[in-house]
Amino acid sequence: MAASLSWLSLPPTRLSKHSVSSCPRVIESVVGVISRDFSNFEEDCSKRKSLIGLGALTGSLLFARFALAKEETDRYTPFVDFIDGYSYVYPSDWRDFDFLGHDSAFKDRIAALQHVRVGFIPTTKNDIRDLGSMQEVIFDLVKNVYAAPTQIPTIYDIQERTVDGKNYWTFEYDLQSSGFARTAFATIAIGNGRYYTLVVGANQRRWSRLRNLLKVVADSFKIIDIKSASG
Structure with missing residues (x-):
């Protein structure tokens, strides 16, 4: 399995809700499509639940690909x-x-804000790089899709990795509003004619304790090639 990693170690970048995007094309291709399609994208929950057992059966293969310590x-x-x-x-x-609007999701049994969720929408793009500059795409995505009008987003490290010819962008960010903040990792990628998004996060107060645990989740996301009905 061929894999490579590259990091952008950025100082925390706080995005003002009044700032102007440096890349309007990214706004059109990412923000407009995602905000429109995720709100209308309904999933078959019974199918998702049946796959939990399937995932357990293939666990040894999955863990081998992630190279997790025993x-x-x-x-x-x-x-x-x-x-x-x-x-x-x-x-x-x-x-x-x-x-709502996601294909799978799991949460902590006690702290519901500690959760991971995955969703996807159709796309004509073949690779995440087709959306444009990694930094511009992620900044516009966090500011215009993830953050509510009352929240101030801050973006931290941005990572790109390539596995089996597919590119993945993972980034850390927090969303702060009056008296409350949530921090998360997000991984985005394109394959199978779909734009995939995984988000895993927690309350900011718990972040320092949970960060390493949740980073493994963000880094574990992989696209599996969907086989056609004809084989």
Whole structure:
């Protein structure tokens, strides 16, 4: 398996809601499409739940691809969706739940704000790089899609990795409003004619304790090639 990593170690970048995008084309291709399509994208929850057991059966293969240390495999459970073409791991003590507009989601049994969710929408793009500059795409995505008008977003490190010829962008960000802040990792990628997004996060107060645990989840996301009906 060929894999490569590259990092942009950026100082925290706070994005003003009044700032003007430096790349209007990104706004049109990312923000407009995602905000429109995610709100209308309904999933078959019964199919998703049936795949949880399937993921457990393929866990050894999934963990091998992530190169997790043996002691770490007990901390995570794999989720594999061969129908929709993706896989990832999540903390073993989390449980599945329905998150509107998303294909799969798992959350902490006590702290509901600690959760991971995955969604996708159709796209004509072939690779995440086709959207434009990694930094511009991510900045516009966080500012115009993830952040509500009352929230101030800050973006931290941005990472690109390439696995089996597919490119993945992972970034850390927080959204702050009056008296509350949430921090998260997001991984975005394109494959199978779909734009995939994984978001995993927690309340900012818990972030320093959970960051390493949740980074494994963000880095574990992989696209699986969907086989055609003809074989």
